[in-house]
Amino acid sequence: MREAESLLGQPGVHFYDVNTLEIWADGYIPGAVFFNVRDWKKLLPENKQATLVFYCVNRLCTSSVLAARAVMKLGYTDVRQMPDGIYGWRISGRPVAKP
Template identity: 40%
Template structure:
């Protein structure tokens, strides 16, 4: 009986623990993202991988896979600046790596664009291609 009680307490205590890689980031809507881009008040992190990035990404987005090791030099000096990470679509979780990397660098205003590149394209958003 004591073992069962101890296990129950351990489970409830552990339920409140959120690992950094499992952290969630607030979503940003398509319209909010468009406004932030137009106002030049956002840094975008594309977490789709370099090959997908080359095929098309949101203009000015950083290729996270390619720039991960040098990310600190690519992000703004202001740690409260808006950073938005995205990947393919609502089911994709690759954005978490980019968001986590920014968080580990001390950024405090990190959001997720859940529609990803596929939602951006279907909404008529402009894309850039890389060499």
Template identity: 35%
Template sequence: MAKVITTEELKKKIDEGGEFYLVDVLSPNSFEARHIPGAKNVPNGPEFLKQFEEQIKASKDAEIIIYCGSATCMASVQAADMLEKAGYTNVTHYKDGLAGWQNAGYKFEGEAA
């Protein structure tokens, strides 16, 4: 099971500029409207793992942080599970997602940001 990161921990990690991959698993339309700064979009679905490996090109031990819309959105849980089953060993789930980021008052990137 993936580790969990809080909103404050994620904000600190982004501000410090560490080496990690932040992946938004929502639809491309949602991603274009708004996403957490620095995130890449790999929508959850049947092709998730293939698209992830083509777009992200992360090593199996790279730090990968996955998120979706909110704590009730299961897309990020499913995506994190797929990555772990594929052999990725450093997967973290930002379970509060876009809602948690917004509730903390942090800025987004995207057309609606």
């Protein structure tokens, strides 16, 4: 999470929340994009070297891993996954945004 926090707000870094809409509504990492949509490919930047950070709810959730693998198959080269998810982010006292 420290690495993710250090990337937050950096140019060329994109955060994607792969949670359900209900979890998203409870709070997400500021600036993150809700990724759990049918046309998710439209949410990706054109630059395939951009840093993409995916997260879901916690370490038991595999949605962010699956999303990260899917975008790597599209040719994105700097794809990361935050294992502790939004729950770990919140528990650590880091800021969240709400829709």
